[in-house]
Amino acid sequence: MPQYDSQSYEFFGNLIDDEGNVNSIAMMSQGNKKEWPHSNTVYTFEEAGLIFNRLDQHEGPVVGGIGGIADVTTPVSIDYQPWKIAVADTPLGQPEQTMEMRVVSGTVGAVGAVYDITAVVPTGTSIGVDTEPTTLHVRAKDTTGIIQWGYGPNGFFPLWMFDGDSIDPTDLDIATRDQRGPIMDTYGGDIGAYLKATGDPMTGQGSHYYSMPLVEVEEWSVQRGSSYIASGTGGELFFDNLTETYNDSAAYIVQNGYHWTEFSVQLPDSKQGMLIAVTGQEDVGDLYYAMLGGAGSTQSKNGTLAPTSNWPQGAIHITPDPSSAWTSPNTCYVYELSYNVKLDASSTRPAADLVFTAVEKEQEIDAGDRPVYEGLFAYSGKLDGKSVNGYAWGEIQGTKPAAGHDTPPSC
Known part of the structure; x- marks a missing residue:
């Protein structure tokens, strides 16, 4: 959408094949608004990507994707009645590549809606490396409806708080409003209470964030070259839609050491989902969020579901297990692969004590020179x-x- 600087759609989760093997998958489409250097021309750069990981093979994921200037070099279509996102590319001398997400039954965001996810792209151990033609199809049904995470009357989802100090004083000297002080001291760490009382727009500090946390797989199939063919009728997907608008302060923060650890949690027995995370950056410090929604949620005027529980700052404790540290043999980055999460109870929210552990070590993605660990965790x-x-x-x-110590194999 032109009013946003970035908009993304993503399905991710697990696929269980007919032999009982668990695979992880993520497929996304993201449009980022950019400006040609030394001009006022604005365009949208489309990035569509696929991650598929045969976890039982311990070899890491294969990835593929399509990227380019939307509707100039890369045809992109977004339809709403019925909902569909399609991205295509025809490289010179090669077959057409396509990635598509669409509703085939029901209405997007409604309980019972059925979605088809398809991709026909080359995949390799990294973009363009050891590629083989890959065809994927997944059909899945939503069991919860769509949740609008966030706080306040507009369901805004901030990702950092300012403390009133200027950021990047050497170059930009961007003034900020003290938000952390009132949020922590006056409103007990409750960002929603702060937004409701102050009307602070928190411009450029986050997103509008929507999820369907429990989309149950009905059938799926994949073929990669002639060496791997699999199918199944089991698995669960999580769906995210984020829209974001940036300003100078946001651009500085996300480009200067911004980091996060996030878990998108599926609770199939109760038909619910959770988001649990900590984000941080040197100039703005850490921000925690933990939310629960799905069954039992109230419906907002826009048709989305509101979280049933929203934990404040100070009630969220995310602790990595140092003994789980793993050094990637591909990038030398170090990741903790086990975390303990404790959420404090109150009269309006439950307590939680959960341990998250990576299902398989080899789940790092190194696409576009931005290593990130992205994959399936088991929790209990x-x-x-x-x-x-x-x-x-x-x-x-x-x-x-x-x-x-930054060049394999000398990590």
């Missing part, structure tokens, strides 16, 4: 006093290797 523990377990999608920014 207690939520509201009840035992829970299942899968979550984890996304982790690792620790950059020290100089002299």
